[in-house]
Amino acid sequence: KQEVTQIPAALSVPEGENLVLNCSFTDSAIYNLQWFRQDPGKGLTSLLLIQSSQREQTSGRLNASLDKSSGRSTLYIAASQPGDSATYLCAGTTSGTYKYIFGTGTRLKVLA
């Protein structure tokens, strides 16, 4: 059964730092990968999507990459801001399914 681990579970950094969030899958045959942001008490907002033929995606200060050989993904946040404080979740599908499996998230706090 696919399981998703996100490390670290929580992270606190000063404003302006570049940071990396990690996500790993027990089954490395990831077909689609999605990174989400969740603010307290709210739903999930999609940040980046990587499809099977891609290795990375960029949006503004965010860059997500997927290493299919190891089943690992990273989310890179450049020049972090207090507004980036939230929980970040990664999720993946395997071939033949439309269901995403989720990690438990990394809770990020960016200090002003």
Added chain:
Amino acid sequence: DVKVTQSSRYLVKRTGEKVFLECVQDMDHENMFWYRQDPGLGLRLIYFSYDVKMKEKGDIPEGYSVSREKKERFSLILESASTNQTSMYLCASSSPAQVPYGYTFGSGTRLTVV
């Protein structure tokens, strides 16, 4: 702007009540999903549907049922609410035709059963 709308942000219900959680999407998506989210456990799939009138059990279907009479609406039903169903409930939709394939989530319903 495309949307997944969950009818209630907060609900408080009594033990034993029948509870309906509604989810409506305006994107003509075929797939719809219900998850619950609990601290330390992440998102767990309750039920999903790939078409009207179609439903499949997810990982934790016990105590829940669903209805999908129209393509845009997917309802989660708690037949007899219990305190262990207190949770955040999240609805998502997607389309197999979308490339890359991904979910769009609603804003969630925080359900408290007392």
